Amino acid sequence: MVRNGSSLDQRTFDKLSRLYIIALSTIALSVIISQILIRKHLNNQQSDSTVINVAGRQRMLSQKLTKEIVSLSTEDTLENRILLKNKIKKTFDLWETSHNALQKGSDSLGLPKKNSLEVNDKFKTLNPVFDTISKAVKSIINKIENKPPLPLESYTSEISLVKVNEGDFLMVMDAIVNQYDLEADLKVRRLQRLEIWLMVLTLLILLGEFLFIFWPTAKSVRSILSELLIAEKRAKKMAIDADELSASKEKSIKELRALTHAMDETLLFARISSNGNIVHMGNKFSRLFKFSKFSKTQVFWEVISVSENERIIIEDIVSKHKKTGWQGEVKATNKDNEDIWLEMAIIPFSSIEEKSELLIIASEITERKKAQLEIERLTKKSFEEKMSQQKIISSKIIENQEREQNRIAKDVHDGIGQMLTGLKYNLESINIEDIDKTAAKINHLKELTSNIIKGVRTATFNLTPPELSDHGIVPAITKLTQELAKLTGKNIVFFNKTDFNKRLESLTEINIYRITQEAINNAIKYADSTHILVSLSHSEDLLSIVIDDNGKGFDTSKVKNIKNGDGGMGMTFMRERINYIEGRFFINSEIGKGTRITLNIPI
Numbered sequence: 001m002v003r004n005g006s007s008l009d010q011r012t013f014d015k016l017s018r019l020y021i022i023a024l025s026t027i028a029l030s031v032i033i034s035q036i037l038i039r040k041h042l043n044n045q046q047s048d049s050t051v052i053n054v055a056g057r058q059r060m061l062s063q064k065l066t067k068e069i070v071s072l073s074t075e076d077t078l079e080n081r082i083l084l085k086n087k088i089k090k091t092f093d094l095w096e097t098s099h100n101a102l103q104k105g106s107d108s109l110g111l112p113k114k115n116s117l118e119v120n121d122k123f124k125t126l127n128p129v130f131d132t133i134s135k136a137v138k139s140i141i142n143k144i145e146n147k148p149p150l151p152l153e154s155y156t157s158e159i160s161l162v163k164v165n166e167g168d169f170l171m172v173m174d175a176i177v178n179q180y181d182l183e184a185d186l187k188v189r190r191l192q193r194l195e196i197w198l199m200v201l202t203l204l205i206l207l208g209e210f211l212f213i214f215w216p217t218a219k220s221v222r223s224i225l226s227e228l229l230i231a232e233k234r235a236k237k238m239a240i241d242a243d244e245l246s247a248s249k250e251k252s253i254k255e256l257r258a259l260t261h262a263m264d265e266t267l268l269f270a271r272i273s274s275n276g277n278i279v280h281m282g283n284k285f286s287r288l289f290k291f292s293k294f295s296k297t298q299v300f301w302e303v304i305s306v307s308e309n310e311r312i313i314i315e316d317i318v319s320k321h322k323k324t325g326w327q328g329e330v331k332a333t334n335k336d337n338e339d340i341w342l343e344m345a346i347i348p349f350s351s352i353e354e355k356s357e358l359l360i361i362a363s364e365i366t367e368r369k370k371a372q373l374e375i376e377r378l379t380k381k382s383f384e385e386k387m388s389q390q391k392i393i394s395s396k397i398i399e400n401q402e403r404e405q406n407r408i409a410k411d412v413h414d415g416i417g418q419m420l421t422g423l424k425y426n427l428e429s430i431n432i433e434d435i436d437k438t439a440a441k442i443n444h445l446k447e448l449t450s451n452i453i454k455g456v457r458t459a460t461f462n463l464t465p466p467e468l469s470d471h472g473i474v475p476a477i478t479k480l481t482q483e484l485a486k487l488t489g490k491n492i493v494f495f496n497k498t499d500f501n502k503r504l505e506s507l508t509e510i511n512i513y514r515i516t517q518e519a520i521n522n523a524i525k526y527a528d529s530t531h532i533l534v535s536l537s538h539s540e541d542l543l544s545i546v547i548d549d550n551g552k553g554f555d556t557s558k559v560k561n562i563k564n565g566d567g568g569m570g571m572t573f574m575r576e577r578i579n580y581i582e583g584r585f586f587i588n589s590e591i592g593k594g595t596r597i598t599l600n601i602p603i
Helices: 010-045 048-072 078-104 117-145 152-245 247-266 283-288 300-304 308-321 366-428 435-463 466-471 473-488 506-525 556-561 568-580
Strands: 268-273 278-281 326-333 339-350 356-364 491-496 531-538 542-549 584-589 595-602
Touching: 010 152, 048 078, 048 117, 048 152, 078 117, 117 152, 268 283, 278 300, 300 308, 308 326, 308 339, 339 366, 466 473, 466 506, 473 491, 473 506, 473 531, 506 531, 506 542, 506 568, 506 595, 556 584, 568 584
Parallel strands: 491 531
Antiparallel strands: 268 278, 268 356, 326 339, 339 356, 531 542, 542 595, 584 595
16 A cells, blocks of 8 residues: 555555565475475485395395205105295295395385495405305206206205305395494484484574564564554544444334344244254244253254154254245154144245345144144044954854853753664664564664764764864864764865964964864865865964865855855854954855865964
């Protein structure tokens, strides 16, 4: 800025700029020079560890090579010597490559091409020993690889030569390794001294800049601040004048604040950013959810609910509808774990700063929602009670049926059965005078009596099989098929596919037995079948019984319309029983192709 009409001098700024440029340039130059020197030393030291490692490895390789060569003399078979020769050859190649790389350098091994005079002198001493061992090893390898291979005696002298020279090689190699290590330490110490000198130089530069640049600059800044204070006084006067001009604006602000306060006290009102952070929350909203203070980093859904699931739902609503708006019911939970239902509207708008925000306007509907939920609960409870009552009634009916059947079975067995048997014996003992006339009648009475007894026994067995209560459903069905096969003369077979032998609840077993019994009786009485197969299988949670017959079959579409006559009520009772034990009942039949009835019962 220029002097006329301005509070700061252009020449002062130009001078400060030049001084700071000089200071910063000097520091930058010192840093660059320091980095160049340090990098140079580091590059020289970069390969030191590799050189020492490779040199140290040479001692190990020499010992390994000697050990493998000496081992040749202990191998009796040519095959073992050839295998050992391959190991010697591999070790020798690495040993020879490393020896040459230490002297001439190698990019693949990361070795430099130059050594110090001391190292070169030691290698001059080592090379004759190396050459002697190298020639002896190559001679041994060639003799073993000769066609045919030469005997062990032909290279015994070379083995001795390797053993004799190994000690000299190791001694000189130790000296070379020590020399490499010494030279690496000297480089480190030189780098340390360089770093100290660079640090001292940097401190001197900083001291000079403080004395000749920063201290004079501080004086200049102090002078400028004095001028700024004078300018501040003039600005205060201008502010007083501006206060008078903003009186109307202040009045408008007060009116806006009054309106905002009225909204805060009467509405559940809040403003949030598009990502959910609270910009403003009304007092009524704060009181409802027991929040007296909140920061602008707090998220809206974390304030109005302590439930993680509710927070996720509200966050999802805000995220999906932050551009289009939304209206609906939301459940929240305050700090006291009280459920609060809100009818809430989300309205997107842009604030004065042209930032996208969301306006939240809600009304509390907790009592109304509780009443609605209570009505739904009572309706559901009434339905469940009716279902439970129906199930109890069905259970009682079935239990009464079973008790009545047991009573009838006992009466038939103990009363009618005994009387008919006595009748049969009495008829057989009659003294007939007119043999020709009465013989046919007596024979007929005998046959009739036998049929009555057989019918009574069949009815007794059908009513209450003892195997069912004593042993379970599988023995009961087995007995049922066997007895019915004997009584009817039909081929009735039971096949337990999965060897099921578990006991079920008493009423479940009774209903399974009655359904199976009814299906077999239908196949015997109405289907005119000659072969009936009852197969049983089960899985972890399902028992399946299939009754197949080769009878005349029927039209399954007409079963639901049958209300009277044989078979109609039987099907009805079968369905009622399967529903009682929460199973499923399937009928597959075609006219002339037989019938299949499938029962699936959960276990």
